[in-house]
Amino acid sequence: MIVAVVAVACKSRSQLPTATEAQLPNTEKNICTNPHLCQPKRTLSRFIKSIYSVAFTPDQKTIASSIDDGTIKMWNLKTGELIRNLPGHSSLVYSIAVSSDGQFMVSGSDDKTIKIWNLKTGQLIRTLSGHPKTVYSVAISPDSKTIASGSFDETIKLWDFKTGQEIRTLKGHSNLVYSAVFSPDSQTLISGSDDKTIKIWNLKTKEEIRTLKGHSNSVISLALSKDGKTLASGSADSNVKIWDANTGQELRTLKGHSSAVYSVAISPSGDRLVSGSADNTVKLWDLKTGREIRTLSGHSSLAISVAFSPNGKTIASGSLDGTIKIWNAN
Numbered sequence: 001m002i003v004a005v006v007a008v009a010c011k012s013r014s015q016l017p018t019a020t021e022a023q024l025p026n027t028e029k030n031i032c033t034n035p036h037l038c039q040p041k042r043t044l045s046r047f048i049k050s051i052y053s054v055a056f057t058p059d060q061k062t063i064a065s066s067i068d069d070g071t072i073k074m075w076n077l078k079t080g081e082l083i084r085n086l087p088g089h090s091s092l093v094y095s096i097a098v099s100s101d102g103q104f105m106v107s108g109s110d111d112k113t114i115k116i117w118n119l120k121t122g123q124l125i126r127t128l129s130g131h132p133k134t135v136y137s138v139a140i141s142p143d144s145k146t147i148a149s150g151s152f153d154e155t156i157k158l159w160d161f162k163t164g165q166e167i168r169t170l171k172g173h174s175n176l177v178y179s180a181v182f183s184p185d186s187q188t189l190i191s192g193s194d195d196k197t198i199k200i201w202n203l204k205t206k207e208e209i210r211t212l213k214g215h216s217n218s219v220i221s222l223a224l225s226k227d228g229k230t231l232a233s234g235s236a237d238s239n240v241k242i243w244d245a246n247t248g249q250e251l252r253t254l255k256g257h258s259s260a261v262y263s264v265a266i267s268p269s270g271d272r273l274v275s276g277s278a279d280n281t282v283k284l285w286d287l288k289t290g291r292e293i294r295t296l297s298g299h300s301s302l303a304i305s306v307a308f309s310p311n312g313k314t315i316a317s318g319s320l321d322g323t324i325k326i327w328n329a330n
Contacts, residue, residue, distance in 0.1 A: 040298055040325040041314075042080050051318035053095050053305045057119065058102040060309050063316055064119075065324055066093035072107055072117070075324070077314075084122050088115055095138045104161075106147055108135035114149050114159070126164045130157055137179045141186040146203070148189055150177035156191050158203070168206045172199055179222040183245075190231060190245070192219030198233055200248065210248045214241055221263045225270040230287065232273055234261030240275050242287065252290045256283055262304045267312040267329065274315050274329070276303030282317045282327065296327050 044063070053066040062083070063075045070089035075082055091110035098105050098119070105117045114128040114135055128147070137150035140161065147159040156170040156177055175194035182189055188209070189201040198212040198219055217236035224231055224245060231245040240254040240261055259278035266273050266287065273285045282296040282303050301321035308315060308329060315327040 037294060037328055037330070038296060040296075040327050042326040043298075044075050044080050044324040044326070045082065050092075050301075050320040050322055051305070051324060052093060052320075054307050054316045054318035054324055055096050055098045055105075056307055056309050056314075056316065057098055058100065058310055060311060060314075062119075063324060063326075064096050064098060064105060065318055066096045066107060068092035070109065070111070072096060072105070074119075074122075077326070086117060086122055086124075088117075088124050088127075089113065094134070094136045097138050097140045099140050099144050100142050101144065104140070104144070106138045106140055108138035108149055110134045112151075114138055114147065116147075116161075116164070128159055128164050128166075130166050131155070137177065139180045139182055139189075141182045142184055143186040146182075146186065148180045148182065150180040150191055152176045154193075156180055156189065156201075158189075158206075170201055170206065170208075172201075172208050172211075173197070176218075178218065178220045181222045181224045183224065184226065184228040188228075190222055190224065192222045192233055194218040196235075198222065198231075198243070200245075212243060212248050212250070214250050214253075215239070217260075220260065223264045223266045223273070225266045225287075226268055227270060230266065230270065232264045232266055232287075234264040234275055236260040238277070238279075240264055240273065240285070242273075242290070254285055254290050254292070256292045256295075257281070262302060263306045265306050265308050265315075267308050268310060269312050272308075272312075272329070274306045274308060274317075276306040276317055276319075278302045280319075280321075282306055282315065282325075284315070284329065296325075298325055299323065 049067045049069045055064045072086040074084035089109040093109045095108040116125045131151040133152035139148045158167040173193040179192040200209045215235040221234035231243040238257045242251045257277040263276040273287045280299045284293040299319040305318040315329045
């Protein structure tokens with residue numbers, strides 16, 4: 001989840017962070033050639049508009065995608081058909097998150113709001129307002145009690161999922177907040193920022209536990225393993241870093257992308273990682289060894305969002321080229 005460098009309320013495509021020329025490794029030898037593994041199983045219809053975020057529903061039947069025209073589109077994964085369009089935001093939707101029971105979805109937008117949706121009916125339930133700038137990241141706690149929103153206002157806000165009331169504002173980052181993820185027990189939140197740091201927060205005390213430093217540029221995306229032990233971070237320095245989520249120790253750096261890494265996701269089994277980059281590629285990695293398994297090429301623009309299906313067999317990637325591509329993760 002899915003993902004973005006100047007302190008402004010809205011970023012154009014040209015303002016998205018990229019790696020410097022000195023950071024660009026040669027990855028041509030890793031390009032995949034096996035059609036079964038390297039070609040997308042399906043490409044969902046091209047839009048005029050760009051896609052910013054993709055998410056699977058728990059039943060693996062549907063993919064949700066957020067678009068820069070302010071809408072969210074729902075797709076039948078098996079047929080590739082568009083089954084629902086959710087208008088409501090007045091500007092591009094940067095982030096979406098689906099609840100663990102598959103009943104609800106939350107979206108964050110450049111219009112500074114968070115919206116809660118009923119996925120069964122497509123009905124807009126509630127709009128949350130409080131951030132004075134763009135909401136770039138949203139997350140739902142595994143127990144479905146709390147929503148977290150990361151914003152260009154340099155804060156993370158916590159919201160009561162049931163009532164929509166703001167619970168607390170977490171302050172500590174010194175620049176835009178791009179990503180936020182909950183721990184499996186819903187007691188910890190981890191955030192990534194344009195200030196190049198990752199912060200871990202205790203949600204009981206609402207205090208910062210520790211700050212992780214290691215990236216040389218913006219931390220755009222975060223992913224936490226299902227057991228809560230392994231943290232992955234994608235950065236504008238073109239690298240993915242793997243951390244011990246409990247101790248904050250950096251375990252390894254995955255190098256291979258030739259530009260900013262906008263999205264990272266860890267498989268449900270915890271043994272693989274997928275990353276999407278401004279080099280237009282999607283890479284699959286062995287999380288235990290750090291070995292690059294293969295490079296998936298096909299997007300003609302930034303691969304800004306990646307996700308594993310709940311069974312770990314499928315990868316979805318969304319791009320600014322206006323497509324969603326479905327890949328074999330085996």
